Amino acid sequence: MGLEHRWSQFLEAVKTEIHATSMELFELLAPVEEAQDELVLSHPSEFMAGVCAETSMNGMIFDMVVAHWPGDPPKRVRVIYRPSEVQPERATLPLFQRPSDTAPPAPRPVAPPVASRPSIGSPLNRTMSFQAFISDNSNEEAFYAAERFAKLEDAAHFNPLYIHGQSGTGKTHLLHAIGNHVNKCAPERPVLYFTGDQFATIIIDHIRARRVDLFRSATQLEGAVVIVDDVQLLANKTKTIEELFNLFNWHRLRGAFLAFASDLPPGDIPGLSERLASRMSEGLVLTVSTPLYETRVAIAQTWAESLAGSRDVFDAEVFELLADLFNTNIRELQGAVKRLNLRRELKGLDHLDLATARQMLSVEMAQRQSKSPEDIARIICEQEGVSFEKVRGKGRTTRLVQARMWICGLLREETTLSLVEVGKLLKRDHSTVHHSLGRYEKHLETPAGQARREALRRALRAN
Template sequence: MKKKGLSLLLYTIYVKIIYILYDHCGHVIYTEKRIENMDSLQELWTLFLSSLLEKNLVSADSYRLWLESLELKELTATEAKIYVPQAFKINILKELYTELIETHFSAMLGFPVKVFFYHDDMQALPILELIPNQSFEKHSVIATDVLLGQGYTFENFIVGTTNRLAHSACLAVANRTAQGYNPLLIYGDSGLGKTHLLFAITNHIHKNTPDSKILYVKGEDFTNELVNILTQKKPMQYFRDKYRSVDVLLIDDIQFIAGKSATQEEFFHTFNALYDDNKQIILTSDRPPKEMKTLEDRLLTRFEGGLIVDIQPPDLELRIAILKKKAEQLGIDVPNDVLFFLADRIKSNIRTIEGAIKRLNAYSFLGNGVIDMNLAKQSIADLLERPVSTMTKVEQIFDVVSQKYNISVEDIKSAKQIKEITFARQVAMLLLRRVTELSLDEIGKLNGKHHSTVMYAIGKMEEKIKTNPSFEFEILELERELKK
């Protein structure tokens, strides 16, 4: 950044901070003298770090150990790139300090910024928009060199029996776009590696054909961007040119467009334009297309016209492999009995598995450095999965429904026919059927109902899900709550 540009940016920061101080009527955090004397990014950064100590947001020991050596190398209107001299600190900083720094540095600057940590062996280049010469809205193009440098590659995607097909399909698409599997749709629960594969494809294509126009967007952002254009009465051609001029379009969590008529209409025509022009389309979802009840049939047939592959939760062998790989990356030696213990108890998703090793590393580093079974149990006790009995899960379902609809558990289980109570009771029956392995008879006994009544109630709720996207989302949120 040139000196003139830096001065302008720091002046802007100065104005924003003085405005914030004035707006808060004398709630002084930083003095005007300290701010206006800055002439470098590092002075700004030093001022920020000092403020964390002054406000007791970090202890003196934590400050010296983790923050004191950090250097602010680049600051834009949306992000701050922070150099970490010691590579081993990066994962700990990401895990434990990202939110703290983003929250308070943004407050100091007066505008929100995302924080990126990097070391000499990682790329920290300015953001590279892979579609040049267009002013895209925030979050539209996030396939950047920063992301490409943070490990989203095929090489460090650990392959096992539960994700082998998805990995092979993505690699084939990355090597030969639009020549085989088009569209490619990957589905599976959150935290199993779908987004990793999308960025691995982006990384691979960008490395081998850097002139390719690649666009990654989340399904929710695609929808929100379209809504903004419609409500603000912006030209639709802007939106269409953006999405229909790419070589590769990747949409994460495509299920968010289901039930949204205008979004599905626009995506249908975008899909056709890209497909007819022999461009690659890659999608992810948390479920197969046929289970997206409010997805239009014309989109369903197009999705099913390509290749659909799933990613299942990792089996024991894959979980052990992931734990070993993560331990190697962090440079720590984890005994086999600890690895097996973690792999046996943490089964839900890869993100949780990786988080377990990071926390184990942090506790070890801050303690006596010895990693054993006692430390494993102590450091990640809240992550360990414990078997939940069917009756415990049943009570959880009644409790969650009770809290959601403000109906007591006693009323839900009663024979009362008040409309609101009946509705909550039917939702509970639906969740009992979906989340547990109870039969219709067993569910009926919990509510004093015949199994035919349970079947009718569940059918009624399923029908409502098909015709009411907001209710479908409501049920999905309840299911997610029960999985916590």
């Protein structure tokens, strides 16, 4: 099978996996050679060949080739510049827009050759839908707002939408779900999705090429939905922030819909201009926090089902262990489920019990227990303004009871201690610890409780 034929097969396979925007990029690439585990591709635009070779776009191309290459995939992909005497005929639709399934596009002027107008933006992850998102008190407001926002015609009070919270709490999933819903229900609307680092890289590349005007013309699309993730990565990047402000203003003045996500609220991002921060805040700003314990268990079960076809390949206690160990970042939890399932398959096990799972996760468990349980308890006592000795005593003042509650909850999240072991540390029986954990979970249903937990976690990491 020749290289040209394999490339054609690859294009057919990838066509169903990515948005039409990214497909334009792959259709302009041409195979040059495949040798020594390296696939060499060419692009007819010198500028875009450089972008593909030096930015995060190269990683996206490589990932798609590895996933869909017919036969053994290459270990490296390199993009070079090779001019084409005849530019390929391209559709007259603007960048990012997909043709409607039900009606032909309205006549419009013929677009310039696509080789001079690079596709900009990242493909959406089609597995990230609203149906696949597990919601609880930690994210229900953001989930509801994102669903309403994605309906567009009913989203005036939600626009612009800004979601912030620590890494691994579902912000990216909600943004992709918005984009996927718009692509499905309003395919005539262009969806522009960027990550903060990709947006900065694209701006830098265009500045170097002295073609910022090219970026502006490619992104100024009527009726677009603009989505920018990880806005905090633009901190102190003055020129990039200026271009984001221009993009925001151009679309906002035309009634477009804009959604953002960040680890920080708009006003806390260093170097973000006051005018941009205020515009981002004029719609709806919402916070997401770490999902509750039961939700983490459900997420782990869902991932096990998607990987192995059934959650029954893991003992119920294994999901509880995972939810305890990986309690601050859902990406880490999902990664742990994948590693456990891989290790189960390598050992040829049909079922994974708790003891075997503990052995398989021994490294992760050791890393999580770098502080002793007593160290954790003493740090919490210091933050709560009480002594560890009094917490272990018989006192029942509000501050002592509150400190015991936080110690019980965080020891269960930060260590693998059993209820009995936590009770021994605090000189309490396991039923008292169980009662404290019930109060702890109830406390986390409030924004104040979630904020206090995050503050205590930061203190644990800082000490």
